Amino acid sequence: METQHSTDSVSNIAAVERDTGLSKDTLRVWERRYGFPVPLRDANGDRLYPSAQVEKLRLIRRLIDQGKRPAKVIGASTEELLALIGDMPDSSAAATANHSMLQYVRLHRSAELAAALRQALLKQGLQRFAAETVAPLNEAIGEAWMRGEIDVSEEHLYTEQVQNVLRGAIGAHIGAGTRPRVLLTTFPDEEHVLGLLMVEATLVAEGAHCLSLGTRTPLPDLRSAAVDGGFDVVGLSFSAAYPSRQAIDDLLQLRAMLPASIAMWAGGSAVKGKGKRLPDIRVVDSLADCVTALAEWRVAHLG
Amino acid sequence: METQHSTDSVSNIAAVERDTGLSKDTLRVWERRYGFPVPLRDANGDRLYPSAQVEKLRLIRRLIDQGKRPAKVIGASTEELLALIGDMPDSSAAATANHSMLQYVRLHRSAELAAALRQALLKQGLQRFAAETVAPLNEAIGEAWMRGEIDVSEEHLYTEQVQNVLRGAIGAHIGAGTRPRVLLTTFPDEEHVLGLLMVEATLVAEGAHCLSLGTRTPLPDLRSAAVDGGFDVVGLSFSAAYPSRQAIDDLLQLRAMLPASIAMWAGGSAVKGKGKRLPDIRVVDSLADCVTALAEWRVAHLG
DNA sequence: ATTCAATTTTGTCCAGGACAAATATCATGG
DNA sequence: CCATGATATTTGTCCTGGACAAAATTGAAT
Incomplete structure (x- = not known):
């Protein structure tokens, strides 16, 4: 029942899960299948991960989030991983x-x-x-x-x-009473907040009425907040780490819960280019595209 | 706004872990030992928790965080749990x-x-x-x-x-150059941010120089930030849900990593009354006590 | 080139056992 | 009466090793 933090010696499996985002199950099954990581063991047989292995796990996690496959990266040395990172697309x-x-x-x-x-x-x-x-x-x-x-x-x-x-x-922008009324948040497994704030800033600057619920709002709560609050648009933000498939499923599920009169906008790399699979959802490419989506909504609804 | 009563949907064990904060292991072992929760099963034998059980689990979680023991509350009905909540001390x-x-x-x-x-x-x-x-x-x-x-x-x-x-x-308070320089954050398992912001507001209003790192800073990173940034004080905030024992262990571990010239302040219900077990750490009782701690520091260091 | 089926990869879940930390209970002495 | 310490119970976390389905890749057929 000890929960230690990563000193530069060793971490227990709970600390590694917290620091890498890889579940305990995943850590154990990687060890079984790929032979990495190979933690030390304490007197009771519990795993103890040296910090070097934790660091490598964080690199691997980032590469997998960007589309690499585990089998391709788990075997690589830390140097090879760093080289892979240098080759990633938008390194400029x-x-x-x-x-x-x-x-x-x-x-x-x-x-x-x-x-x-x-x-x-x-x-x-x-x-x-x-x-x-x-x-x-x-x-x-x-x-x-x-x-x-x-x-x-x-x-x-x-x-x-x-x-x-x-x-x-x-x-400082008090845009009460203006339209559209936009409700912003993320799904329960998405905790990145900056994307949301940037969208809110962009829309508020265009005179929209924005309300952000912050991150991790459960779907039923989001639905009732949108309906009860009389919102015109619900905006969802996704980071690169969000699995694309889950983003699509979650969005379609929410779409089915909301009345057609409430528009949905979605932005972030997890939904980029997935517009065809997301009927009745406006996929937003960029912050600039937020402004376009806003203008479109106003043309359609305010004449 | 009434209780958002049961959407008659079901959640898998990962969603319940996310929504209740109870680990998958804990959910399974409660089922084995106490006979609650008793989820449905899908075609593959995987647990499916009805939303009523998830709601009850959230109540139980809150009561345990406030000091109740699992065996005492898991057997109770939802009505009895609500009655227990009414009896909780600071219900005023x-x-x-x-x-x-x-x-x-x-x-x-x-x-x-x-x-x-x-x-x-x-x-x-x-x-x-x-x-x-x-x-x-x-x-x-x-x-x-x-x-x-x-x-x-x-x-x-x-x-x-x-x-x-x-x-x-x-x-709006730009207190650059003033003393003491205070670094504020929480330990990696603590995600509540409002306590931290309230402390920052209180100290900034007294003319201290504050920097908040937000929540969940790993200890080694916190140490180097405090040392490299030339801070006089490191302040840690704890919510009621943080296990008291872990708070003490973590604080002592950080105390051992920091030079004696950097003071440590800790606040929140997890450390209330634990001053004796936390030598060389200033336990802060309340927001008002932050101001006292600040005055004490200034007397001791600035004459 | 596109679609569809087969195959491999991969993450999550399960059962049930084990153990130590946390907590409660009880006895003893100041 | 309170404090201290020993003992018992409660409780959360970790373990192994198996299983399965969703996702991704590969290969075949149109």
């Missing part, structure tokens, strides 16, 4: 991101980061700030994390500062 | 909470809620707003949720609106 996001902000994250310069974010917001306005500053930064941070160039606390610092700035700006 | 928080705000939450009146929160902030100032408005509201919401008077989407709506207001106000 860092180039378009604001370089000094990235440095502030790496150096734990939170005050400078916050100041730079606020300055960019003032200069660009909320909408361009979300699309041209936050979005590329998110990608650059994700890639840097995968390469081990930044650690969890730096990623957290970044997320917190961006949240503070975006929420402050969103709160 | 609702009385001190702002009643109209609670109504806004129940009625999904997000715009009115946001306006009321902002008005209270302006009237009370940041510090009293956190202590006298947000803290009682948190308790009242928690109790109402337990009684089934509000659902997940309403709790989310509340959390989002409070976050927006608190983060906006915190962002």
Whole structure:
């Protein structure tokens, strides 16, 4: 019943599950089938994972989330995995991101980061700030994390500062009474919040009335919130880690629960290009496409 | 808004784990030992939990988090559980909470809620707003949720609106260069964010320099962030659900990793009254006690 | 090239046993 | 009476090894 944290020695299986996102069952079956990881054992026969194996598991997890197959990556050495990461498609996001902000994250310069974010917001306005500053930064941070160039606390610092700035700006736009009324959230297995905030910022800047429920809203609760609140649109956000199939199933299930008068919009890499399999759901490609979807809705419903 | 009564759907064991916080192992062993829950089975023998059983499991989970023992509550009927909840000690928080705000939450009146929160902030100032408005509201919401008077989407709506207001106000206080420099976060198994934000608001209002890393920071990352960032204090927040023993173990482990020059403060019901077992850690009783701890630090370090 | 069927891969679930940490109970001494 | 410590019970987590279906890949046929 011990729950230890990953010091640089060993972690129990519960800590590895928490830190890698791989279930205990998956960890055991990988060991049985692929011969990795091979944890030590304590006096009671319980698995103890050295931190090097946990690190490698996190790399493997990220690669699988991006489409690699377990059999192809589990056997590889840590060096080969890092090489694979370098080959991943959009490894150029860092180039378009604001370089000094990235440095502030790496150096734990939170005050400078916050100041730079606020300055960019003032200069660009909320909408361009979300699309041209936050979005590329998110990608650059994700890639840097995968390469081990930044650690969890730096990623957290970044997320917190961006949240503070975006929420402050969103709160300043009081768009009560405007249309459409958009309800934003994620499904119960999706916990990434920044995508949602960026969409909210983009829509609010266009004069829509937005309400975000944050992450992980159960479907029945989401349905009643949308119906009772008189919303015109329900927006769902997905990160790259969300299984595409599950996204489609969940969306169709929600679509069947909602009256046809409430539109559904879905965005994120899990639904990219899946428009054909999602009838009556507007697949949103990008933040810019949010604006288009908004304009379409207004033409259709407000004349 | 009445209890969202049974949608007569069923959940698999993974969904129940996600929605109740009870592990798959725990769900199976309860079934074996106590005869509850007794899920249906699908064609393959996999468990299917009716929503009524999931609801009851959530009640049981909350009661156990508050100190009840499983054997005492698992056998009880849903009615008996609700009676137990009525008997819980601090069932009077609702009385001190702002009643109209609670109504806004129940009625999904997000715009009115946001306006009321902002008005209270302006009237009370940041510090009293956190202590006298947000803290009682948190308790009242928690109790109402337990009684089934509000659902997940309403709790989310509340959390989002409070976050927006608190983060906006915190962002407005730019306390760079002031002392002490306080690093705030939670341990990896603690995901409640509002406690952290309330502490940050309280300290920032007293002119401290605060940086929050949000929730779930691994200990090694927390250590390096505190040391590299030149922080004077590391503050940890715990909710009622955090096992007291684990909180003590984790705090002592972190204490051993940090240099003596960095103070540690811990707050929340999991550490209440445990001061004797936490040498060299300042146990903070309440938001008001945060201010005392701050004053103590300043006397000791700044003369 | 597209569709469809067969095959392999992969994650999740199951049963039932075991163990140690957490908690309660009880005895003893201040 | 409270405190301390020994003993018993409760409780959550981990184990093994088997099974199955959904997803992805491969191969065949149109």
